[in-house]
Amino acid sequence: MSSGLERPQVVAHVQQALSYTLFDCKWVPRSARLLCLGSAARGTGLLQLYELRGGRLALLREIEKAKPIKCGTFGATSLQQRYLATGDFGGNLNIWNLEAPEIPVYSVKGHKEIINSIDGVGGLGIGEGAPEIVTGSRDGTVKVWDPRQKDTPVANMEPVQGESKRDCWTVAFGNAYNQEERVVCAGYDNGDIKLFDLKTMSLRWETNIKNGVCSVEFDRKDVNMNKLVATSLEGKFHVFDMRTQHPTKGFASVSEKAQKSTIWQVRHLPQNRDIFMTSGGAGSLHLWKYEYPAQRSKKDSEGAEMGVAGSVSLLQNVTLSTQPISSLDWSPDKKGLCVCGAFDQTVRVLIVTKLNKV
Numbered sequence: 001m002s003s004g005l006e007r008p009q010v011v012a013h014v015q016q017a018l019s020y021t022l023f024d025c026k027w028v029p030r031s032a033r034l035l036c037l038g039s040a041a042r043g044t045g046l047l048q049l050y051e052l053r054g055g056r057l058a059l060l061r062e063i064e065k066a067k068p069i070k071c072g073t074f075g076a077t078s079l080q081q082r083y084l085a086t087g088d089f090g091g092n093l094n095i096w097n098l099e100a101p102e103i104p105v106y107s108v109k110g111h112k113e114i115i116n117s118i119d120g121v122g123g124l125g126i127g128e129g130a131p132e133i134v135t136g137s138r139d140g141t142v143k144v145w146d147p148r149q150k151d152t153p154v155a156n157m158e159p160v161q162g163e164s165k166r167d168c169w170t171v172a173f174g175n176a177y178n179q180e181e182r183v184v185c186a187g188y189d190n191g192d193i194k195l196f197d198l199k200t201m202s203l204r205w206e207t208n209i210k211n212g213v214c215s216v217e218f219d220r221k222d223v224n225m226n227k228l229v230a231t232s233l234e235g236k237f238h239v240f241d242m243r244t245q246h247p248t249k250g251f252a253s254v255s256e257k258a259q260k261s262t263i264w265q266v267r268h269l270p271q272n273r274d275i276f277m278t279s280g281g282a283g284s285l286h287l288w289k290y291e292y293p294a295q296r297s298k299k300d301s302e303g304a305e306m307g308v309a310g311s312v313s314l315l316q317n318v319t320l321s322t323q324p325i326s327s328l329d330w331s332p333d334k335k336g337l338c339v340c341g342a343f344d345q346t347v348r349v350l351i352v353t354k355l356n357k358v
Contacts, residue, residue: 039068075120087115111137140165174218187213231263252307283321
């Protein structure tokens with residue numbers, strides 16, 4: 001790494017105290033606005049829309065809903081629409097038009113228990129194929145929804161007969177590079193990571209990282225699977241090279257012990273997918289860079305192709321809070337602009353500098 005002068009710096013630009021528990025925060029695409037999703041003291045759901053105005057956040061509107069809102073994504077609709085899909089504590093999947101948020105434009109009782117994680121694909125000019133949404137729940141199931149179809153999921157990945165149900169903590173889409181191909185990755189409380197192929201409707205790969213999987217994310221949704229990062233309860237994360245799947249060994253990976261506490265989230269920088277940020281249980285953020293090996297695959301003794309993992313280096317880290325930073329989102333438009341939410345009931349807008357130098 002070059003001198004400290006060239007290292008990216010993580011600058012806390014604005015912080016806003018909230019009067020409720022914040023579970024997720026999201027940039028509204030193509031705007032200086034952000035959303036905070038969470039749970040009010042009296043057990044209802046809250047959705048707040050803020051606008052970044054210079055050095056402060058201005059509250060534009062606050063909407064209360066029946067159930068606490070756990071997670072949200074803009075990923076399944078076009079940039080013009082900018083509809084928000086949310087998962088709540090009642091197992092409901094709702095899609096909201098933020099211009100008229102009183103009644104959802106789509107609503108389904110998706111799960112028997114809380115929806116922990118949600119991801120969307122097909123919108124935002126990302127990838128090909130249907131504008132689908134995936135939800136992962138405490139009830140042990142992972143479901144894929146097409147909002148053009150009412151009430152029934154297009155895919156339902158549930159425990160097979162005799163298999164105990166595991167709490168699904170995180171879901172992510174990947175491999176959406178043409179009309180046919182698409183995968184969903186899911187991470188569970190027992191360390192299982194499962195890769196479901198939606199084209200063949202089958203389990204394509206599974207592994208176990210020995211520890212609850214808090215967050216999974218592909219570096220890009222809209223290309224041939226390239227890299228996947230999975231974070232865990234014990235402060236470790238794993239980067240899998242998803243280009244080459246060996247018949248028995250699966251995907252090559254490198255793991256890194258980032259800190260002693262839980263890594264709640266991982267988010268790749270939209271403008272450079274080899275840079276990603278992890279957020280931790282100790283209120284810290286770590287900025288990482290992935291370096292590819294000289295050759296990404298090699299032949300084993302039987303002549304089968306196997307992947308070769310690269311390496312990760314720490315670019316910067318900063319501690320912002322005494323409480324876990326549980327949500328994280330990069331602006332899709334402004335490089336280095338980031339929002340994070342922590343259990344100290346504070347939302348923070350960050351600026352990460354010098355990202356073009358690394």
